[in-house]
Amino acid sequence: MSVRGLCLAILSGGDATGYEIRKESTEGRFSYFDDASFGSIYPALARLEAEGMVTARxxxxxxxxxxxxxxxxQAGRDEFIRSLCEPQAPDTFKSPFLLIALNAAKLPPDVLRRALERRKAQVHEELRLLSGIDNENGCTHAGSDWTRDYGIACMNFTLRYLEDHGEALIKIAEDAAAPSQAAAE
Amino acid sequence: MSVRGLCLAILSGGDATGYEIRKESTEGRFSYFDDASFGSIYPALARLEAEGMVTARxxxxxxxxxxxxxxxxQAGRDEFIRSLCEPQAPDTFKSPFLLIALNAAKLPPDVLRRALERRKAQVHEELRLLSGIDNENGCTHAGSDWTRDYGIACMNFTLRYLEDHGEALIKIAEDAAAPSQAAAE
DNA sequence: GGTGGCATGTAAGCAGTTACATGATTTT
DNA sequence: AAAATCATGTAACTGCTTACATGCCACC
Structure with a gap:
């Protein structure tokens, strides 16, 4: 999804400034869809205004x-809905954490520990964010509820998995770091 | 993760050609970390060779x-391990599917149905890919096993959630498409 | 008195994709 | 006979990030 589409998506949920759009896209619930920085948002908004997709005051x-x-x-709304009806790009999950896990045997145990804690903290933070959505404004709608519940369920599962199997991952690094000990036992 | 890092990561697991690296990064197990096209991989490999991080035959x-x-x-291996010890970028999940789900009430039910089926098929495909990893070559190592099991667990959970709650999502679109009927009932 | 948040915008630079160029073999 | 797979590589383009430019207020 392009920055243009992101702006349309956020504005279809309510008015916003460029500053707010950036916040929503990097920290808020729209971080599920795309990140964007000021340098791309402001020009995108200006272009959307010129095209009549948005108005500014x-x-x-x-x-x-x-x-x-x-x-x-209305033109902007139409374009947004139309774009959603077209075939979408597949969902993607990019995980630097899993790259570290994949190479657990080649890394110091401390690096694994840190990566694991960091990932857990990240999931906690996302969970906190998702739980807070309905509190922000009263107008919760069905799609938003479903999406939030899906996110919460996935994050809870991930968190539990990391808590249950994290030790095993650290052990891989520890065993690899002390092969003589492991062989002697 | 840059294309440069991606090449190092893949080559640290065994020799490969540029063609194979692209395949691994877009379809194979390394799609967890980054995608890359020919236009970025070949120049990256040439640069890595010039820097002494890889050799070519x-x-x-x-x-x-x-x-x-x-x-x-060895220089390439060192650089790769060193890069893994440095703080990594956070994991990201980008989901066009969830954007459709979020706007379920504004979309035709058929679009929701298609998006749901597509997402399920995608998860199935990823599951198939992950299950096949140990078959490819005998040298399964601990980190690879842990990563694969993690992926399988998450994908299975996602799939079950979509199967259990998918109907509810479609109903949101149906109810919104026929508001008079819903009100009359 | 400094850091950080609010707020908009531009310009330079870069990393990456897309499309092109080439060509043999295998599959449909 | 066409399309797909294997295989490498370049050139043009694009979209995005980073850094810059500006300025006021609140908090510590």
């Missing part, structure tokens, strides 16, 4: 710099 | 174009 704020709040138009 | 083949088989050097 400037909101001056006391003390803070003025915000440019974008709203999706 | 040409193998003429009867009938087929000659293969350029790359082997990792």
């Amino acid at each position: 400037e909101e001056p704020q006391a003390g803070k710099p003025s915000r440019k709040v974008y709203s999706i138009t | 040409e193998e003429p083949q009867a009938g087929k174009p000659s293969r350029k088989v790359y082997s990792i050097t």
